[in-house]
Amino acid sequence: MVAVHPAKPSARAPRPARRRARDGSLGESDLVDLEAVAAGIQACRRCDLWRDATQGVPGLGPAGAALMIVGEQPGDHEDLQGVPFVGPAGRLLDRAMAEAGVARDRVFVTNAVKHFKHEPRGKRRLHKTPDRGEVQACRWWLDAERRLVRPKVVLALGATAVRAVFGKALPIGKTRGQRQALDGGEQGLVSWHPSFLLRIPDPDARDRAYAELVADLKQAWRMAG
Numbered sequence: 594m595v596a597v598h599p600a601k602p603s604a605r606a607p608r609p610a611r612r613r614a615r616d617g618s619l620g621e622s623d624l625v626d627l628e629a630v631a632a633g634i635q636a637c638r639r640c641d642l643w644r645d646a647t648q649g650v651p652g653l654g655p656a657g658a659a660l661m662i663v664g665e666q667p668g669d670h671e672d673l674q675g676v677p678f679v680g681p682a683g684r685l686l687d688r689a690m691a692e693a694g695v696a697r698d699r700v701f702v703t704n705a706v707k708h709f710k711h712e713p714r715g716k717r718r719l720h721k722t723p724d725r726g727e728v729q730a731c732r733w734w735l736d737a738e739r740r741l742v743r744p745k746v747v748l749a750l751g752a753t754a755v756r757a758v759f760g761k762a763l764p765i766g767k768t769r770g771q772r773q774a775l776d777g778g779e780q781g782l783v784s785w786h787p788s789f790l791l792r793i794p795d796p797d798a799r800d801r802a803y804a805e806l807v808a809d810l811k812q813a814w815r816m817a818g
């Protein structure tokens with residue numbers, strides 16, 4: 594019997610859409626809306642974090658939101674629910690946003706990295722900080738969200754988000770409160786990550802950092818308004 598091989602695709606022919614969707618390497622022009630980005634994140638194989646995660650967690654909020662808030666990565670709750678900032682850090686962020694007068698449903702909330710990086714410890718899954726390569730690989734999705742949402746202001750919470758948004762490390766204590774122009778035309782701001790606040794043992798220091806987060810949210814909301 595003669596085996597029939599399909600014609601070899603020419604070097605110029607686009608790769609079939611289904612294959613691209615499966616390996617997560619959708620082209621920029623495929624990412625026409627936030628739904629396409631969310632589907633791409635589920636199929637993403639740009640790094641290995643998908644292997645141990647329940648699902649990818651895309652950003653949440655209206656396209657056209659004037660303010661985008663970027664965290665680090667989904668935690669245990671977010672990984673299970675598929676929604677960003679719904680665990681303890683999310684509850685703290687909600688409280689800070691409410692205190693700052695920020696309407697969460699008018700903000701696009703997302704993460705630098707879309708899959709939960711963790712290691713097992715007994716029955717628990719302990720958070721592990723994503724490395725530079727993982728942050729860089731996932732910038733593809735964050736940049737797509739930024740292109741589609743077109744926020745006026747991007748507020749990066751914590752060191753990982755700062756690296757993803759600004760492309761470099763910035764000392765948060767020294768740079769918070771200072772607006773910085775981003776390549777996409779947005780204004781960038783930095784602040785503390787709510788999980789960092791939850792880990793500060795001294796109550797006075799924790800209160801101070803919380804007040805700073807509220808002040809930074811107020812500033813971001815004012816600039817976005």
Ligand code: URA
Binds near residue numbers: 664665679683
């Ligand atoms: N921490 C984050 O950075 N993002 C979440 O979604 C939850 C916790």
